Amino acid sequence: MGEKLLKSLSKQSIKHEFYTPVPRGYKVGKTKYIITTGTVISGLGKGIFGSSLAKLLKFKGLNVTQVKMEGYFNIDSGTLNPYRHGEVFVLDDGMECDMDLGSYERYLDQNLNKDNFTTSGQIFTKVLEKERSGGYLGRDVQFIPHVTGEIKSILRQLALKTKADVIVVEVGGTVGDLENSHYLEAMRQLMYEEGKENVCFATLTYVITPASLGEQKSKAAQLGIGKLIELGIQPDIIGCRADAPVTEKVREKISIYSNVPVGNVISLHNVKNIYSIPLMLKEEKTDQVVIDLLGLGERIDKKKERSELMKWRNYVKKVENSKKTITIGITGKYTEIRDSYASITESLNHAGAENGVNVNIKWIETSKIEKGKKDINEELKDVAGIIVPGGFGSRGVEGKIMCVEYARKNKRPYLGLCLGFQMAVLEFARNVCKIKNANSTEFDAKTTEPVIDILPEQKKIEGLGGNMRLGGRYIDIKKGTKAYALYGNQTKIRERFRHRYECNPKYIKKLEKKGLVFSGKAPKVPIMQILELLDHPFFMASQFHPEFTSRPMKPNPLFNNFIKSCLP
Ligand code: GLN
Numbered sequence: 001m002g003e004k005l006l007k008s009l010s011k012q013s014i015k016h017e018f019y020t021p022v023p024r025g026y027k028v029g030k031t032k033y034i035i036t037t038g039t040v041i042s043g044l045g046k047g048i049f050g051s052s053l054a055k056l057l058k059f060k061g062l063n064v065t066q067v068k069m070e071g072y073f074n075i076d077s078g079t080l081n082p083y084r085h086g087e088v089f090v091l092d093d094g095m096e097c098d099m100d101l102g103s104y105e106r107y108l109d110q111n112l113n114k115d116n117f118t119t120s121g122q123i124f125t126k127v128l129e130k131e132r133s134g135g136y137l138g139r140d141v142q143f144i145p146h147v148t149g150e151i152k153s154i155l156r157q158l159a160l161k162t163k164a165d166v167i168v169v170e171v172g173g174t175v176g177d178l179e180n181s182h183y184l185e186a187m188r189q190l191m192y193e194e195g196k197e198n199v200c201f202a203t204l205t206y207v208i209t210p211a212s213l214g215e216q217k218s219k220a221a222q223l224g225i226g227k228l229i230e231l232g233i234q235p236d237i238i239g240c241r242a243d244a245p246v247t248e249k250v251r252e253k254i255s256i257y258s259n260v261p262v263g264n265v266i267s268l269h270n271v272k273n274i275y276s277i278p279l280m281l282k283e284e285k286t287d288q289v290v291i292d293l294l295g296l297g298e299r300i301d302k303k304k305e306r307s308e309l310m311k312w313r314n315y316v317k318k319v320e321n322s323k324k325t326i327t328i329g330i331t332g333k334y335t336e337i338r339d340s341y342a343s344i345t346e347s348l349n350h351a352g353a354e355n356g357v358n359v360n361i362k363w364i365e366t367s368k369i370e371k372g373k374k375d376i377n378e379e380l381k382d383v384a385g386i387i388v389p390g391g392f393g394s395r396g397v398e399g400k401i402m403c404v405e406y407a408r409k410n411k412r413p414y415l416g417l418c419l420g421f422q423m424a425v426l427e428f429a430r431n432v433c434k435i436k437n438a439n440s441t442e443f444d445a446k447t448t449e450p451v452i453d454i455l456p457e458q459k460k461i462e463g464l465g466g467n468m469r470l471g472g473r474y475i476d477i478k479k480g481t482k483a484y485a486l487y488g489n490q491t492k493i494r495e496r497f498r499h500r501y502e503c504n505p506k507y508i509k510k511l512e513k514k515g516l517v518f519s520g521k522a523p524k525v526p527i528m529q530i531l532e533l534l535d536h537p538f539f540m541a542s543q544f545h546p547e548f549t550s551r552p553m554k555p556n557p558l559f560n561n562f563i564k565s566c567l568p
Contacts, residue, residue: 003027329363
């Protein structure tokens with residue numbers, strides 16, 4: 001099978017039913033695939049599971065990458081409301097994608113790009129454009145083989161480009177959804193074409209414990225996995241998500257029902273620290289199961305694995321042994337936070353581990369502060385530091401500016417992220433430079449003092465999709481500043497952006513004259529990127545999002561030094 005079969009399938013002609021474009025130079029067996037899916041419910045943590053497994057394989061010296069396949073029609077995640085779908089994560093190449101890509105990058109400690117993220121919107125656009133340009137040789141264009149053919153082609157192109165030993169594929173959504181059925185069908189075909197020794201399936205499922213019974217029940221899990229098997233996909237590994245460790249009895253029931261040896265039906269119960277999940281999978285020998293299934297034994301570097309595992313174990317211990325706890329106030333509405341600030345909370349955890357503290361978050365609802373429904377002194381008195389994160393629109397901004405003022409005047413550590421940078425500029429303009437009407441044209445298009453204004457390049461743009469100032473850019477750092485010191489005396493750094501507005505260059509001199517230091521600027525154009533105050537323990541803000549580049553054991557310098565200055 002494999003090579004020969006694929007060759008016969010890749011012949012495209014009006015006479016054949018097949019449509020399996022295979023990129024030139026592709027070799028069956030060079031890259032192996034682990035397909036992860038979810039059954040029963042969404043939100044099982046497939047991303048973290050896949051990343052943890054990928055991490056274990058990377059420890060062994062394998063070249064690993066990950067890809068997410070989203071069912072929705074959006075071309076990217078840029079127009080999605082984070083309160084509905086979790087945070088929009090931005091890759092270095094400017095791709096706005098699902099928050100799972102954030103997990104992938106953090107676990108793998110590897111930059112990914114647009115090839116690692118695909119949506120049905122992208123695939124269907126490609127199919128329709130190809131049809132219009134006559135790319136299907138007079139055929140009626142169908143889900144099978146054309147849509148599935150394009151999906152397989154994406155994976156094979158990624159394999160060829162990255163020369164990966166393993167690609168961990170995450171099919172978004174839940175098995176049984178209409179909107180990911182074309183992906184699952186494509187994965188079934190992939191396995192047939194590449195051969196069983198090159199593709200394996202790991203599915204997550206959910207074991208419920210009804211409160212009225214107080215006992216774990218496996219039926220929903222069995223039915224969910226049954227659905228996958230009906231689609232022609234036999235799982236090799238089943239991860240059982242549950243509140244508490246899954247009992248032997250339940251794992252046995254699931255095993256019998258799904259033709260999966262009980263040793264490969266593993267308990268993935270809730271843990272406090274997500275970075276301990278690779279160790280949990282290691283305990284269960286899930287990495288070895290995959291190595292055996294995919295015949296990767298000969299590619300492994302045992303020595304590297306030992307030292308990498310030790311480093312990771314030490315890191316996890318460090319996180320779990322932190323005794324002190326500090327509370328950081330973040331301006332955001334609690335009821336809406338579900339996953340919408342995932343990278344920020346992770347960055348705080350990375351910085352907390354580095355500084356030996358647990359970070360507790362207090363969500364500050366600024367619309368209540370500005371309306372006087374909550375007293376700002378009362379709200380902020382017990383927080384060690386304050387973060388104003390990114391955001392869009394005018395809701396709660398006056399309250400955010402009040403929080404910045406509080407931090408500045410009370411010498412409380414402050415970290416502003418994107419919108420938080422703009423809030424800091426407005427606060428300084430109003431209260432220090434006495435430009436009373438200072439505002440952003442995002443909130444008041446007709447303001448007489450547009451201290452924050454739309455970027456010139458953004459004025460011409462219509463529509464909202466994928467057209468902000470996006471992705472990784474270089475930043476020139478001014479020598480002798482706090483930014484220079486905390487970025488290790490570098491004069492050029494790279495961080496990721498996602499914004500439409502900026503500090504209006506016409507006001508820069510006025511602001512600087514009163515003591516606001518712009519310590520990071522864009523090369524060549526007058527876009528201000530980092531600001532700081534001198535007579536303050538820590539008052540810094542960035543027009544970029546430092547949370548997108550923070551990783552375990554490598555906290556972003558801004559977060560790290562912010563937390564350091566919050567220590568008691
Ligand atoms: N709304 C602001 C802008 O577009 C800030 C964006 C953000 O915080 N990501 O510039």
